[in-house]
Amino acid sequence: xxxxxxxxxxxxxxxxxxxxxxxxxxxxxxxxxxxxxxxxxxxxxxxxxxxxxxxxxxxxxxxxxxxxxxxxxxxxxxxxxxxxxxxxxxxxxxxxxxxxxxxxxxxxxxxxxxxxxxxxxxxxxxxxxxxxxx
Amino acid sequence: xxxxxxxxxxxxxxxxxxxxxxxxxxxxxxxxxxxxxxxxxxxxxxxxxxxxxxxxxxxxxxxxxxxxxxxxxxxxxxxxxxxxxxxxxxxxxxxxxxxxxxxxxxxxxxxxxxxxxxxxxxxxxxxxxxxxxx
DNA sequence: GACTTACTGAGAACCGTTGTCAAAACGATT
DNA sequence: AATCGTTTTGACAACGGTTCTCAGTAAGTC
Ligand SMILES: [Zn+2]
Ligand SMILES: [Zn+2]
Ligand SMILES: [Zn+2]
Ligand SMILES: [Zn+2]
Numbered sequence: 001x002x003x004x005x006x007x008x009x010x011x012x013x014x015x016x017x018x019x020x021x022x023x024x025x026x027x028x029x030x031x032x033x034x035x036x037x038x039x040x041x042x043x044x045x046x047x048x049x050x051x052x053x054x055x056x057x058x059x060x061x062x063x064x065x066x067x068x069x070x071x072x073x074x075x076x077x078x079x080x081x082x083x084x085x086x087x088x089x090x091x092x093x094x095x096x097x098x099x100x101x102x103x104x105x106x107x108x109x110x111x112x113x114x115x116x117x118x119x120x121x122x123x124x125x126x127x128x129x130x131x132x133x134x
Numbered sequence: 135x136x137x138x139x140x141x142x143x144x145x146x147x148x149x150x151x152x153x154x155x156x157x158x159x160x161x162x163x164x165x166x167x168x169x170x171x172x173x174x175x176x177x178x179x180x181x182x183x184x185x186x187x188x189x190x191x192x193x194x195x196x197x198x199x200x201x202x203x204x205x206x207x208x209x210x211x212x213x214x215x216x217x218x219x220x221x222x223x224x225x226x227x228x229x230x231x232x233x234x235x236x237x238x239x240x241x242x243x244x245x246x247x248x249x250x251x252x253x254x255x256x257x258x259x260x261x262x263x264x265x266x267x268x
Numbered sequence: 269g270a271c272t273t274a275c276t277g278a279g280a281a282c283c284g285t286t287g288t289c290a291a292a293a294c295g296a297t298t
Numbered sequence: 299a300a301t302c303g304t305t306t307t308g309a310c311a312a313c314g315g316t317t318c319t320c321a322g323t324a325a326g327t328c
């Protein structure tokens with residue numbers, strides 16, 4: 001039987017607080033920062049669990065896996081700030097159809113798709129502008 | 135000054151022969167298989183070079199980076215067979231516009247996008263069918 | 269052919285992640 | 299509340315892909 005531990009709850013909560021995509025290591029660091037004694041391996045295990053249960057989404061970037069607390073049970077994509085990780089969930093019916101159609105047109109079955117947009121959010125753009133011309 | 139070596143040429147050629155997306159290690163194994171004495175580190179360096187110069191595309195899957203010789207200078211996406219790596223380049227103007235529009239609607243600048251479809255190609259689907267009900 | 273310097277090969281180092289296993293602790297049961 | 303079977307945790311080792319290091323090699327120039 002699956003058990004409830006403060007560790008799992010701590011990870012779920014910290015992931016929610018993070019807002020955007022974060023790495024397991026960053027999350028672990030944040031937890032320790034706030035006084036938790038949770039182990040890194042436990043954070044990895046909890047994140048894997050959350051992902052399996054559909055409570056979190058994950059993506060790979062520059063050799064590491066990033067996680068985010070996402071609307072459970074909804075298929076959506078992400079608009080992610082490269083600077084701060086801030087993320088917007090986006091739905092795009094046209095893209096869904098395009099993907100389905102493209103796959104079947106080429107005889108591909110069991111098709112899944114990866115669709116993400118990476119950019120610099122308004123706030124980070126502002127900050128960068130301000131810094132470059134004072 | 136940049137120099138031409140048989141190693142770089144061997145990697146370029148092997149990548150072309152591969153047809154689909156392959157890992158640096160797989161490419162290295164294939165090269166050794168065919169008698170080459172090239173070192174793994176050199177394969178990595180050559181692939182990084184090809185990617186930087188726009189001659190190859192790369193993507194991350196399951197913790198490793200895969201490379202493919204792609205039409206240089208053209209922005210396109212990929213339809214990739216999870217089983218054999220076979221890849222089809224696809225262009226999708228509607229998706230390009232959707233991505234641009236979505237990013238700017240949310241105030242994001244310098245937006246790039248990752249759009250890939252993973253499935254099982256016709257040939258691999260056939261093979262799997264045949265194997266499961268003989 | 270000699271020289272300069274970019275490139276290569278072999279292995280160590282690196283880094284994110286997963287495995288191992290004894291100790292801790294959840295939760296059902298008495 | 300104490301017991302018990304089982305899950306989960308924590309500390310650390312191990313793993314796998316990639317990058318770094320550095321001495322030796324060789325491409326391109328003169
Ligand atoms: Zn930002
Ligand atoms: Zn979708
Ligand atoms: Zn295939
Ligand atoms: Zn595109």
